Every structure is written in C-alpha cells, then in structure tokens.
Amino acid sequence: MGHIQYYMNYADQPTAYREGANPGFHEAIGDLIALSVSSPEHLEKVGLLERTSNEELRQKVNLNYQLKMALEKIVFLPFAYVLDRWRWDVFAAEGGLDHALNRHWWTLRLRHQGLSPPVKRSERDFDPGAKYHIPAGVEYVRYFASHVLQFQFFEHMCGFVEPKGTGSGKPSSWGDSLYKCDFDGNKLAGASLRAMLAKGSSASWQSILKDFIGSERMSLGALRRYFTPLESFLDGFISRHNLTVGWADAKGKLCVLLLEGRGVFNEHFFFSGRLHEQCLLHLLLHFAHLWLRRRPRLPALASRTRPHPLCLCLPPQG
Numbered sequence: 001m002g003h004i005q006y007y008m009n010y011a012d013q014p015t016a017y018r019e020g021a022n023p024g025f026h027e028a029i030g031d032l033i034a035l036s037v038s039s040p041e042h043l044e045k046v047g048l049l050e051r052t053s054n055e056e057l058r059q060k061v062n063l064n065y066q067l068k069m070a071l072e073k074i075v076f077l078p079f080a081y082v083l084d085r086w087r088w089d090v091f092a093a094e095g096g097l098d099h100a101l102n103r104h105w106w107t108l109r110l111r112h113q114g115l116s117p118p119v120k121r122s123e124r125d126f127d128p129g130a131k132y133h134i135p136a137g138v139e140y141v142r143y144f145a146s147h148v149l150q151f152q153f154f155e156h157m158c159g160f161v162e163p164k165g166t167g168s169g170k171p172s173s174w175g176d177s178l179y180k181c182d183f184d185g186n187k188l189a190g191a192s193l194r195a196m197l198a199k200g201s202s203a204s205w206q207s208i209l210k211d212f213i214g215s216e217r218m219s220l221g222a223l224r225r226y227f228t229p230l231e232s233f234l235d236g237f238i239s240r241h242n243l244t245v246g247w248a249d250a251k252g253k254l255c256v257l258l259l260e261g262r263g264v265f266n267e268h269f270f271f272s273g274r275l276h277e278q279c280l281l282h283l284l285l286h287f288a289h290l291w292l293r294r295r296p297r298l299p300a301l302a303s304r305t306r307p308h309p310l311c312l313c314l315p316p317q318g
C-alpha cells in the first residue's frame with residue numbers, strides 16, 4: 001500500500017520521474033506508516049489493544065514492543081547488508097568466486113550477523129539462493145536504505161505531533177518516547193509527506209530528503225533515538241548479567257544461537273525456531289553495539305569474546 005500511495009502521488013510527473021527519489025524511499029513509505037499504526041498507542045486508539053491503567057503492565061507492553069521492533073528493524077540491517085555485499089563480492093571477484101560461493105556467504109553471515117549453519121555446508125549447497133532476490137536478480141540494498149530512512153521520516157512526521165500528556169497544545173520534543181508517536185490523523189504531517197511523494201524522482205534524492213526532513217544525509221540517529229529505552233534496558237541487562245558482547249570470528253569456533261522447540265521467526269534467520277529469550281537478548285546486544293555504536297571494532301571484539309552460555313558452539317567447519 002505504501003508503494004501504491006507513492007505511485008498515486010507522483011502520477012502527475014512526466015513519465016521519467018514517476019519513480020521513488022531512490023528505491024529505498026519507495027520501500028520506506030509503507031514501513032513509515034506501519035511504525036505509527038502498529039504502536040501500542042494506535043492499537044489502543046482503534047480498540048485492538050485494551051487500555052490499561054496498570055503502570056507496570058504498560059511498561060512491560062512498551063518494552064516488549066521495543067524488543068519486537070528491534071528484532072524487525074535492527075536485526076534486519078546486517079542481513080540486508082550481507083545479501084548485497086555477497087552479490088557485489090561475487091561480481092567483483094576474478095572468476096566470480098567460482099569455488100567459494102557458499103563459503104563466502106557463510107563467512108559474511110558469521111562476520112556481520114553472528115550466524116553459522118546448524119549442519120555442515122559445502123559448495124554443493126547454494127544457501128544465498130534461498131532468498132528470492134538472489135535468483136530473481138533484484139538488488140537488495142534498497143531495504144537497507146529503507147530501514148535507515150524510515151526512522152528519519154518517522155522522526156520528522158512526529159515533529160508535527162504533540163506528545164501525549166504534555167498538554168502544551170504544541171508539538172515538542174519526544175525525548176525517549178519517540179517510539180510512542182502516532183501521527184495518524186495529523187494533517188500537517190500528511191501534507192509534508194504528500195509533498196515529498198509528489199516529487200517522484202524529479203530531483204536528486206538528497207535534495208528531496210532535504211526539502212522533506214531538513215537534512216540531505218542518511219543517518220542512524222533517528223533509529224537510535226527511537227530505541228533509546230531499549231538501549232538503556234540492554235545496558236542494564238549487560239551489566240547485571242556480566243555479559244560479553246560479540247562473537248568469535250571464523251578463525252575460532254563457530255557459535256550459533258541455541259534454539260528451542262519450534263515457532264515462528266522471520267525470514268532473515270537461517271534457523272526457524274524460537275530463540276531462547278536470553279540468547280535473543282544476546283543477539284540484540286551484538287547488533288546494538290556493532291550497528292548502532294560501531295564500537296568496539298569487530299577484530300578487537302572477537303579476540304576477547306566468550307560465547308554467551310546459552311549459545312551453542314560448534315567446531316570450525318572445513
């Protein structure tokens with residue numbers, strides 16, 4: 001539906017400009033709307049979630065919502081990066097990585113996602129081909145861009161919305177409750193979005209971004225501000241449980257997350273199953289540090305890493 005709204009809004013542009021400012025913009029629109037309408041605030045508003053006056057319960061709901069969103073959004077970033085990084089490496093390599101297609105896939109999976117296969121793999125397997133966009137030849141970095149841009153768009157839209165309970169009658173700073181913003185019904189936010197969509201690709205994406213949100217740069221700042229409450233929760237969790245953040249690289253043992261039972265998990269994981277709760281937190285810690293803070297650097301990290309006790313370690317694969 002996000003795509004269709006974009007089509008409708010740039011329909012009056014000359015044919016050549018009837019496209020998104022860049023492919024990442026096109027992907028970000030639907031997700032932008034979903035960030036607003038999947039919030040607990042919005043679900044309460046439309047009667048899909050019961051309103052509660054129990055403050056403790058409300059806090060739990062909010063933290064669970066942050067965790068769910070982090071699994072969707074933060075965990076996705078390294079996956080999207082790995083998919084096209086692998087493809088670019090294949091195209092760039094002399095001889096096209098002929099005898100290391102699958103191995104290179106798992107090297108990147110481990111380096112950036114901390115995942116390794118649960119069974120032995122070889123060049124007789126072609127695991128990247130399990131993702132539609134590889135056999136279909138659809139570039140993938142657009143989804144990486146979208147996951148950055150949609151939070152910048154979201155923060156901008158929320159600048160038109162008055163945070164609940166401030167009573168100022170004016171939009172003000174959201175502080176660490178940005179994730180609670182619901183811009184549904186806000187005419188000013190809608191007009192701002194519509195103006196951006198209507199431009200299609202008639203200018204560079206940087207200038208369209210600048211006209212829309214006031215900056216021409218892609219930045220992870222908005223995403224990080226969205227997850228502020230989760231980040232402080234995880235910081236506390238790390239110190240309370242004395243956890244080491246990171247994973248061993250391919251030179252050492254391959255560590256995988258220990259899975260229990262069955263259940264649903266998203267397509268971006270090689271494994272489908274229910275992650276042990278603490279392993280899941282462990283995973284989030286990795287991404288929070290590697291992708292948001294970009295520190296400590298991976299090699300330094302790997303050299304002093306011990307796996308989380310709930311994560312299973314396998315011997316190195318041949």
Ligand SMILES: [Zn+2]
Nearest residue numbers: 003026027030
């Ligand atoms: Zn799409």
